[in-house]
Amino acid sequence: MNPIKVLCFELFGDYAQFRKFFTNMSPLSFSIPPRTALAGIVGAVLGIDKQVNPEQFTLDNSFFAIRLINPVKKTKIAHNYLKTGSITNVYNVGEHKPTNVEFLKDVRYRVYFAHEDQRLYGELKSLLESHQTTYTISLGISGCLANYNYIGEFELMPCKSGEALKLDSVVPMASVQDLIMNEPVKLQKVVLPSAMNNQREVLRYDEVLYEMNGMSINLILKTTAYQVGELQDTIHGI
Secondary structure (H helix, E strand, C coil): CCCCEEEEEEEEEEEECEECCCCCCCCCEECCCCHHHHHHHHHHHHCCCCCCCHHHCCCCCEEEEEEECCCCCEEEEEEEEEECCCHHHCCCCCEEEEEEEEEEEEEEEEEEEEECCHHHHHHHHHHHHCCCCCCCCECCCCCCECEEEEEEEEEEEECCCCCEEEECCCEEHHHEEEECCCCCCCEEEEEEEEEECCCCCEEEEEEEEEECCCCCEEEEECCCCEEEHHHCEEECCC
16 A cells, blocks of 8 residues: 655635634634635645535545644724625615624644545646646635645654544544643634535534644544654644
8 A cells, every 4th residue: 555645735824714604794714724615725726616626625535634833813804895786886885884804814724635636636736846826825715815835745654543642733523532631722622614515515514623822732532643754743634
């Protein structure tokens, strides 16, 4: 069996907004991008049409893991939404609605990606190495433009199951056997969409655990975690 390899890159930007699905009047943001958002970003780099992108990155054919590099910081920015009948009538505004929108500030995430389609994987690797994208990438919404640094390609080495370890990445709560609280940490749980179909219907939600300041989490897992080659990061897929 060939070793599992992942591409690693860091996403960053001034602002991000990963809208929570249960808010509408005053939009709130998840503190981390859901797996579905990461799939959209990788699809934008590759130039995959958004109408077919979700099913190119299923839970069965692709691997995503994410680590917070910068602490979670949030701010609210006032927006003035305008009500208009059509784009051709945009200057004839009948109503407007001031709304506070929650944004993440100074974000940076380390993303790990693998795919069973070696052609797709190789094309992404080539684009990342040359710092190119097919479509402009953003952090949630189009107004939050993103940039990235390519870190490299690394082999994943499985960690021994059932042993205590320091996990650097976000982890599904279903994979956690026990938390070891031997140092101050700021843990947060959140339910995120993890799978969609091409009609943009969410097929699955998962509860995940992360540390708000990007610190490692001491725990014992029920499932396999991996060490990332020379980076020495310990990660779990989402």
